[in-house]
Amino acid sequence: SITKLPSAPSLMMNSHFASVGADASKDAYEHGIQVIDEDKVFNQNLSTYLHVENVIPAGFNYHLISVFGSQSTGKSTLLNYLFKTQFGVMSEQERRQTTKGIWMSKNKRAAGEKGMAENILVMDVEGTDGRERGEDQDFERKSALFALATSEVLIVNIWEHQVGLYQGANMGLLKTVFEVNLQLFVKDSKTIPKSLLFFVIRDHIGTTPLKNLQNTLLQDLSKLWSSISKPSGLENSRIEDYFDFAFVALPHKILQPEKFEAEVEKLSTRFREGYTDPKKSGLIDEADLPVFLPQYHRRIPADGFAVYAESIWDQIVNNKDLDLPTQQELLAQFRCDEISREVMIAFDEKITPLEDKQADDARIGKPTVIPDLGSVMNAARSKVLKEFETNASRYHKGVYTRKKAELEGKVDTRLKTLFQKQLAAAHKSGIETFSAAVSGAVKTGQKKGATYDFADIVETQKSEALAKFEQEAQAIVVEGAPWSNYSQELNLYRKELDEVSSQLRKEEMRRLATRIERWVRSRLDEFIGLEFNRLGSGRGGSGAPETGDRPASEKDLWDRVWTLFTDTVSQAESRFEERAKSFSASNDEVEVGLWRLRRKSWGVLRSKIEEEVMEGNILLKLRENFEDRFRYDDLGVPRIWRPTDDIEGAYTRAREATMGLIPLLARFRLSSTDAAPPLDAWIGEAPASVSAADEDDLAPIGGVDEAEGKSLDEEMVVMSEAKQADLLVRFKKMADAVYVEAKRGALGGVTQ
Numbered sequence: 127s128i129t130k131l132p133s134a135p136s137l138m139m140n141s142h143f144a145s146v147g148a149d150a151s152k153d154a155y156e157h158g159i160q161v162i163d164e165d166k167v168f169n170q171n172l173s174t175y176l177h178v179e180n181v182i183p184a185g186f187n188y189h190l191i192s193v194f195g196s197q198s199t200g201k202s203t204l205l206n207y208l209f210k211t212q213f214g215v216m217s218e219q220e221r222r223q224t225t226k227g228i229w230m231s232k233n234k235r236a237a238g239e240k241g242m243a244e245n246i247l248v249m250d251v252e253g254t255d256g257r258e259r260g261e262d263q264d265f266e267r268k269s270a271l272f273a274l275a276t277s278e279v280l281i282v283n284i285w286e287h288q289v290g291l292y293q294g295a296n297m298g299l300l301k302t303v304f305e306v307n308l309q310l311f312v313k314d315s316k317t318i319p320k321s322l323l324f325f326v327i328r329d330h331i332g333t334t335p336l337k338n339l340q341n342t343l344l345q346d347l348s349k350l351w352s353s354i355s356k357p358s359g360l361e362n363s364r365i366e367d368y369f370d371f372a373f374v375a376l377p378h379k380i381l382q383p384e385k386f387e388a389e390v391e392k393l394s395t396r397f398r399e400g401y402t403d404p405k406k407s408g409l410i411d412e413a414d415l416p417v418f419l420p421q422y423h424r425r426i427p428a429d430g431f432a433v434y435a436e437s438i439w440d441q442i443v444n445n446k447d448l449d450l451p452t453q454q455e456l457l458a459q460f461r462c463d464e465i466s467r468e469v470m471i472a473f474d475e476k477i478t479p480l481e482d483k484q485a486d487d488a489r490i491g492k493p494t495v496i497p498d499l500g501s502v503m504n505a506a507r508s509k510v511l512k513e514f515e516t517n518a519s520r521y522h523k524g525v526y527t528r529k530k531a532e533l534e535g536k537v538d539t540r541l542k543t544l545f546q547k548q549l550a551a552a553h554k555s556g557i558e559t560f561s562a563a564v565s566g567a568v569k570t571g572q573k574k575g576a577t578y579d580f581a582d583i584v585e586t587q588k589s590e591a592l593a594k595f596e597q598e599a600q601a602i603v604v605e606g607a608p609w610s611n612y613s614q615e616l617n618l619y620r621k622e623l624d625e626v627s628s629q630l631r632k633e634e635m636r637r638l639a640t641r642i643e644r645w646v647r648s649r650l651d652e653f654i655g656l657e658f659n660r661l662g663s664g665r666g667g668s669g670a671p672e673t674g675d676r677p678a679s680e681k682d683l684w685d686r687v688w689t690l691f692t693d694t695v696s697q698a699e700s701r702f703e704e705r706a707k708s709f710s711a712s713n714d715e716v717e718v719g720l721w722r723l724r725r726k727s728w729g730v731l732r733s734k735i736e737e738e739v740m741e742g743n744i745l746l747k748l749r750e751n752f753e754d755r756f757r758y759d760d761l762g763v764p765r766i767w768r769p770t771d772d773i774e775g776a777y778t779r780a781r782e783a784t785m786g787l788i789p790l791l792a793r794f795r796l797s798s799t800d801a802a803p804p805l806d807a808w809i810g811e812a813p814a815s816v817s818a819a820d821e822d823d824l825a826p827i828g829g830v831d832e833a834e835g836k837s838l839d840e841e842m843v844v845m846s847e848a849k850q851a852d853l854l855v856r857f858k859k860m861a862d863a864v865y866v867e868a869k870r871g872a873l874g875g876v877t878q
């Protein structure tokens with residue numbers, strides 16, 4: 127049936143078209159039109175051709191089919207049988223690529239034949255594999271993308287034996303085309319364009335049922351879909367959102383020509399319009415369902431199709447941002463990933479147990495230094511990288527380099543974790559060892575009794591600890607890995623050693639302070655004891671006792687006590703200072719130590735005095751003092767009382783003199799100033815650097831610690847009024863007894 131040219135040129139008509147005669151055009155388009163030639167040039171006569179074929183006035187009433195598949199798989203042959211087209215086919219003699227670029231032809235069967243849809247436009251696409259184009263797979267990618275973007279039905283033509291083969295079934299190419307289609311045409315479109323992927327399986331022998339082949343292909347497709355990178359917003363899209371699937375198997379054309387032709391005839395009947403619910407999607411697996419569903423149509427009016435197709439082609443060809451990976455790159459990615467996984471197995475075998483060990487240690491809070499970690503890490507890293515290099519470097523350079531960096535990143539992330547955990551373990555154990563070693567050396571020093579050099583011990587242990595850490599860190603440095611650097615960790619370690627050292631020095635200061643306090647205690651015990659003993663002698667005052675002129679031992683008791691005390695403490699202070707400085711305590715630390723020493727020494731003195739004035743002790747001293755006065759004359763000669771002697775007078779004088787001691791003893795008071803000793807000034811203000819811990823064990827001192835609410839005078843009370851009164855009563859009783867005895871002795875003439 128000859129279609130007539132439209133009488134009036136349409137809007138889409140160009141001048142070229144207008145000058146071409148109808149019959150000449152018909153002849154010129156016997157084989158259809160080459161829409162895109164092998165130089166990727168879009169044919170400006172497409173519109174003319176659609177005119178010639180009378181498609182232009184069809185509005186939406188036309189359909190577009192493309193074929194996709196490896197070279198020489200009988201694509202053109204199939205189309206020619208299905209649509210009576212005359213696409214060039216390879217002669218059986220010369221195995222050479224025939225179809226170049228993209229050809230289009232209108233269905234040559236009579237409209238309505240077998241119920242076929244009107245205006246079916248068929249595109250015959252140059253076969254994939256690019257065998258004759260060498261490595262340039264650019265065209266096959268672009269043409270496949272063009273077919274996908276424009277066609278309602280994409281016939282995927284494959285041999286039965288290609289099913290399940292990644293390369294053979296063009297899965298790699300499909301993947302790229304899907305990916306790019308999403309990026310380029312689907313991403314921003316309002317409605318999701320849907321196409322039918324119609325798998326035509328050629329040379330089907332029949333031993334494997336179509337159903338099985340179909341399942342294999344569907345599985346491969348969904349795997350492929352999950353592996354493609356999707357634009358944001360479409361990450362969760364499924365392949366079914368964009369494609370429906372149909373499958374048909376054809377017998378061998380050469381071996382079973384009749385059967386082949388019969389099946390193809392049957393197949394042609396499927397190119398009918400269908401009206402299934404567009405929301406129902408998925409598999410069209412019933413043998414005779416129509417393939418043209420409304421949802422596949424791109425909704426471009428026929429007179430705009432040429433412009434539309436050209437603009438799509440322009441986008442595909444001119445999109446500079448679009449970096450289509452070549453087959454080589456795809457292969458390289460695939461193989462590099464595979465090799466990466468393979469080489470990681472050995473790496474995991476070595477490294478995972480170490481990671482587990484560290485995790486276990488961390489769980490029980492006992493990080494340990496793993497011996498040989500460094501050599502294991504070095505060996506595992508260089509092995510994994512070397513093996514990857516050996517196996518993967520022959521693939522596409524760019525991909526290889528990127529994948530190598532990826533692998534290195536993965537490996538190094540794990541090694542770095544091992545490295546840092548090991549450093550943390552070395553740090554922890556190093557600090558513990560250091561503390562223990564210093565304490566141990568101090569103990570040994572103390573046992574020997576010699577004055578050990580604390581600063582020296584610390585320095586020796588510190589440099590040992592640093593050396594050990596550095597050695598452990600150096601041992602796990604990974605060659606060629608810039609991250610395996612431990613200078614920061616070493617600094618932290620050094621800092622903590624310093625902190626621990628200063629802590630240990632503080633403890634050492636406390637020990638020193640305790641020793642010095644003990645020394646102060648023993649000195650004061652001795653000296654103060656002696657001073658109080660001297661009270662036993664009441665004589666030595668110049669002049670008569672009744673004048674109240676007391677001997678120095680009594681009068682200046684507290685002055686001497688104060689002087690003894692301050693002298694002793696000041697000796698202790700210089701010893702403390704000298705020792706503390708020797709182990710490099712800071713000035714602040716020394717200052718605090720001295721302040722504490724003075725306060726504690728005062729406490730020692732106070733308790734010593736309290737011991738001296740304890741009832742039994744002080745009464746004994748008063749008795750001695752009294753007897754000394756009563757029983758001896760001023761020359762120190764023992765008195766023999768005679769009845770004529772003024773025993774009573776002597777007794778009264780001696781008793782009064784001794785009684786006068788009680789108030790004198792009751793208060794720490796300097797005779798030189800007739801005031802309390804300047805304890806507050808002597809102790810001094812608390813140093814600014816004093817800490818709560820430093821004050822923890824200190825008893826408050828009246829007149830020094832204001833918060834105490836006790837004055838200096840109160841602090842200096844040695845015996846309370848009540849105690850004095852009590853002491854007085856007891857003393858008097860005791861003196862009375864001595865007197866009675868003397869009196870009795872005199873009367874009886876008994877010598878003392």
Ligand code: GDP
Nearest residue numbers: 197198199200201202203215216217218253379
């Ligand atoms: P195209 O490159 O995919 O378009 O393949 P052609 O249609 O040019 O055919 C390539 C060769 O395969 C030709 O020699 C055909 O005769 C042959 N051929 C076509 N269809 C079939 C078929 O179904 N089975 C076999 N075994 N050969 C076929």
Ligand code: MG
Nearest residue numbers: 201202224225
């Ligand atoms: Mg062909």
